[in-house]
Amino acid sequence: MVPLLPRSQAKPAQWGNCVGGATGYAVARAFNQATSPLVVITANVQAAARLIEEIRFFLDDQSAEILSFPDWETLPYDVFSPLPELVSQRLLTLHRLRNLAQGIIVAPVATLMQRLLPAEFLDANSLLLKLGEELDLDAFRQRLEASGYQCVSQVMTH
Numbered sequence: 001m002v003p004l005l006p007r008s009q010a011k012p013a014q015w016g017n018c019v020g021g022a023t024g025y026a027v028a029r030a031f032n033q034a035t036s037p038l039v040v041i042t043a044n045v046q047a048a049a050r051l052i053e054e055i056r057f058f059l060d061d062q063s064a065e066i067l068s069f070p071d072w073e074t075l076p077y078d079v080f081s082p083l084p085e086l087v088s089q090r091l092l093t094l095h096r097l098r099n100l101a102q103g104i105i106v107a108p109v110a111t112l113m114q115r116l117l118p119a120e121f122l123d124a125n126s127l128l129l130k131l132g133e134e135l136d137l138d139a140f141r142q143r144l145e146a147s148g149y150q151c152v153s154q155v156m157t158h
Contacts, residue, residue, distance in 0.1 A: 003030045024054020031055075031064060031104055037097075040106045045071050048106050055104060065103035067093045071111045094122055 003026045005013055015026055027040055042048040052066055070089050072082040081087075097105070098119065127143065129135070141151055 003027075005030055005034060021054045021058070024051055025058045027051070027055050027104060028058035028060075031102075032060060034102065037100050037102060038104045040104060041112060042106060042108050044110070045073065045108050048108050052106050055106070065096070065100065067096055067100070067103060067105045069093045069105060069107035069111055071108050072114075091122070091126075094119075095126060095128075098123075 003013070003015065013030075015023065018026065027038065031038060040051065042051055048068065048070070052068055055066060056062070068089060070086050073086060074080065074082050093105070094116070125147070145151060
């Protein structure tokens, strides 16, 4: 089974009514012949998580980048914020998308219907730390304070 990919970005491929792990298998095979990132849209968050596991199982190249773009999992009228893990995952995915030459992005349809922050805003307000990198503590503290954090001697709350 070799799924057909569109010849241009103007006409997306649509696969439906696949049984069992057939969708994961088809996406994994499509990844092998794709020359650009694939975006896979699922019905909901559970389907996205299941599909990511299926794709990982069927992929020949286990180092291939599979990005999950999760939903906020909150309703518009909820009085609480989304889980920090979800916020971090969304920001990480948006950051990685900027340089993704080949990979797979899996997102629920409801997530894709929401507005996103501009890429320039994300770049200007991102803080990336790398292992072994020297850190200027004063500049780091000033940047965090400018972002709304408070400098305290002991952390007592989130």
